[in-house]
Amino acid sequence: MGESLTIRTIAEAAGVSPSAVSKALNSRPGISPAMRLRVQQIAQNLGYAPYVASRRKGMLSPGGCHVAVLFGPVGPHIVREVQFGIDVALRSSGFYELRCSLMPEDPDREEVKRGFLRKVEEDPAIAGLLACCVSIEDSVATSLGRRRIPIVHLDGDRSIKRGHVMIDHVDASNQAATALLKLGRRKVGYIGPRAEIAWVWRERYRGVEETVRRAKAVFEFEEESICDMVQAAFATRRLMERAPQTDALIYSSDLQALGGMRMLREMGIDVPGRVAVIGFDDSDVCRAVSPMVSSVRQPFRRMGETGTRMLLRAIEGKSGALKKTELRAKLVMRSSCLGDSPGDRWHRDMSREVMVRTA
Amino acid sequence: MLWGPIGTHILREVQTGIDQALAASGYHELRCNLVYDADPAERQARFLKKILDDDSVAGLLAAFVLISETEMKKFEARGKPVVLLDCEPAQHIRGSVNVDHAFIATEIVKAIAARGRKSIAYVGPASGEAWVWSQRHGSLALAVKEEGLEFEFEMDTNFESVGEGESTRRLLDRRGDIGAIVYASDLQALGGMRAIKERRRKIPDDIIVIGFDDSNASRSVMPALSTVRQPFMEMGSAAARMLLDVLGGNKSALRNIKLESKLILRDSYGATDIK
Numbered sequence: 160m161g162e163s164l165t166i167r168t169i170a171e172a173a174g175v176s177p178s179a180v181s182k183a184l185n186s187r188p189g190i191s192p193a194m195r196l197r198v199q200q201i202a203q204n205l206g207y208a209p210y211v212a213s214r215r216k217g218m219l220s221p222g223g224c225h226v227a228v229l230f231g232p233v234g235p236h237i238v239r240e241v242q243f244g245i246d247v248a249l250r251s252s253g254f255y256e257l258r259c260s261l262m263p264e265d266p267d268r269e270e271v272k273r274g275f276l277r278k279v280e281e282d283p284a285i286a287g288l289l290a291c292c293v294s295i296e297d298s299v300a301t302s303l304g305r306r307r308i309p310i311v312h313l314d315g316d317r318s319i320k321r322g323h324v325m326i327d328h329v330d331a332s333n334q335a336a337t338a339l340l341k342l343g344r345r346k347v348g349y350i351g352p353r354a355e356i357a358w359v360w361r362e363r364y365r366g367v368e369e370t371v372r373r374a375k376a377v378f379e380f381e382e383e384s385i386c387d388m389v390q391a392a393f394a395t396r397r398l399m400e401r402a403p404q405t406d407a408l409i410y411s412s413d414l415q416a417l418g419g420m421r422m423l424r425e426m427g428i429d430v431p432g433r434v435a436v437i438g439f440d441d442s443d444v445c446r447a448v449s450p451m452v453s454s455v456r457q458p459f460r461r462m463g464e465t466g467t468r469m470l471l472r473a474i475e476g477k478s479g480a481l482k483k484t485e486l487r488a489k490l491v492m493r494s495s496c497l498g499d500s501p502g503d504r505w506h507r508d509m510s511r512e513v514m515v516r517t518a
Numbered sequence: 519m520l521w522g523p524i525g526t527h528i529l530r531e532v533q534t535g536i537d538q539a540l541a542a543s544g545y546h547e548l549r550c551n552l553v554y555d556a557d558p559a560e561r562q563a564r565f566l567k568k569i570l571d572d573d574s575v576a577g578l579l580a581a582f583v584l585i586s587e588t589e590m591k592k593f594e595a596r597g598k599p600v601v602l603l604d605c606e607p608a609q610h611i612r613g614s615v616n617v618d619h620a621f622i623a624t625e626i627v628k629a630i631a632a633r634g635r636k637s638i639a640y641v642g643p644a645s646g647e648a649w650v651w652s653q654r655h656g657s658l659a660l661a662v663k664e665e666g667l668e669f670e671f672e673m674d675t676n677f678e679s680v681g682e683g684e685s686t687r688r689l690l691d692r693r694g695d696i697g698a699i700v701y702a703s704d705l706q707a708l709g710g711m712r713a714i715k716e717r718r719r720k721i722p723d724d725i726i727v728i729g730f731d732d733s734n735a736s737r738s739v740m741p742a743l744s745t746v747r748q749p750f751m752e753m754g755s756a757a758a759r760m761l762l763d764v765l766g767g768n769k770s771a772l773r774n775i776k777l778e779s780k781l782i783l784r785d786s787y788g789a790t791d792i793k
Binding site: 203225235236238239242243246247250255256257258259260261262265267268270271274275278282284388414417418420421443444446447448449 | 519526527529530533534537538541542544546547548549550551553554555561564565568572574678679680705708709733734735737738739740
């Protein structure tokens with residue numbers, strides 16, 4: 160390893176022109192897929208690593224081909240989705256992921272994070288950093304910047320303007336609350352973590368509260384911080400005993416909504432007749448229960464994929480690659496909201512993804 | 519860390535176990551996931567070659583893939599330990615953590631037989647799909663035969679979402695008298711339970727239903743779904759710890775471990791004590 164490769168060397172080995180090699184390696188049009196594949200394979204056999212190529216024009220060298228990925232202490236269902244998006248984007252890139260995931264229950268996770276970032280700073284094989292739901296200290300960002308190693312944040316601090324793919328959480332919960340108000344519900348409860356815990360919860364809470372209050376409807380809140388099915392059931396009972404007129408409930412996750420719906424059933428409260436229910440995440444369980452749970456589908460997979468592609472473009476040296484992209488969540492209305500009143504039918508017509516109500 | 523094609527719900531469990539074990543170790547995961555790959559074999563070979571040559575890589579964890587003995591020998595020669603997670607075992611290999619598929623198959627069949635059922639169906643991916651699926655299918659078929667019951671199989675590769683229950687309808691068309699159905703995943707079972715209800719068959723009186731994974735969904739349906747809790751998180755942490763032990767100098771740490779799954783019986787089996 161170590162000696163440099165040029166486009167000309169690859170062209171000679173492949174028996175094609177240098178411009179064809181350039182097209183093949185830089186994913187530009189103008190050559191057949193078969194030739195693209197063949198050139199890429201020959202280049203790889205010769206030890207070609209893509210990121211160095213763009214750094215020193217025309218010169219290629221093996222070595223640096225790792226993308227560092229740091230996950231903040233978020234729920235495993237979110238990590239799973241984002242990771243999948245990253246896996247898909249890296250699949251045919253020639254890059255591999257060097258991964259570190261901070262565990263929510265690990266008391267030493269700040270130390271783990273520092274250790275990983277130290278490695279990222281020192282390791283010559285690292286070509287870029289993806290920071291998912293975690294903040295990166297200015298000193299680290301500066302030192303990576305000096306080495307021209309790009310960073311892309313996934314759902315990072317709102318103030319980050321370059322290299323950032325995020326989900327608009329205020330809009331997501333606003334969509335949920337607006338849908339309930341349009342169905343004629345006037346007393347909306349939110350069950351989820353306290354607003355102070357993390358900005359995603361803060362924004363989700365804010366989106367519901369603002370929308371409900373703006374419509375001069377009643378807003379109720381019951382805390383359930385650990386996103387647990389059983390705890391959410393108890394929180395539901397507390398809320399319904401305290402404010403029995405509540406006619407709609409938004410839960411910060413589907414799992415909580417399931418627990419809540421189970422409790423409502425035990426309390427003899429009909430869903431959606433008396434209380435309409437919306438969860439978050441649009442997980443598979445939403446369609447497994449009856450009535451099916453309406454839910455806010457968050458584009459975590461797309462966030463992982465979009466962010467990784469942005470990072471790869473930045474690594475290739477494309478100017479202006481590091482942008483700020485905001486992704487929108489999508490509300491999926493199902494039978495936990497939609498009964499058979501005319502207002503519901505209107506909403507069903509407006510929504511493309513309503514599932515058939517089960518008997 | 520090489521990931522073979524496997525459902526993301528399983529990957530997530532194993533991943534959490536590995537993450538926990540690696541957290542304080544100073545080692546990090548260098549990752550290649552072969553899921554949805556057009557040519558997984560080619561990509562696997564490229565990745566293995568890369569990590570074999572890369573001095574910063576200390577060892578290999580490989581889950582749900584097949585690593586040839588030749589490849590294993592290359593790693594041995596370079597002094598890089600390998601631990602396989604639920605992989606098809608090549609001969610004479612040390613360093614593996616597997617799920618004991620035969621054990622849980624026997625548990626399931628015994629429980630169903632205890633309710634006087636004469637026939638058991640398995641709905642799931644076909645044997646050829648991956649090692650884990652062929653093990654589950656094969657050991658269930660064997661356990662059913664050993665118990666002297668009839669075995670039916672209906673192929674359904676969609677185990678990652680609640681389907682329409684098509685496979686269950688096909689099965690019921692063919693074997694309306696089936697006494698129990700085991701599904702490859704809880705989500706698949708939920709779709710199946712719908713199809714069973716549509717056909718006006720009672721769960722569990724007519725048909726016992728058992729899923730796999732012990733997901734949250736299994737507890738939130740009516741009747742509550744009986745299921746299998748598989749030790750995937752334990753598998754991840756045990757494998758990672760084994761590798762770390764070897765890297766720490768304990769040469770005898772490489773062993774072949776089998777982990778047992780747990781059968782959880784709920785209303786869909788007729789267990790009234792657990793809801």
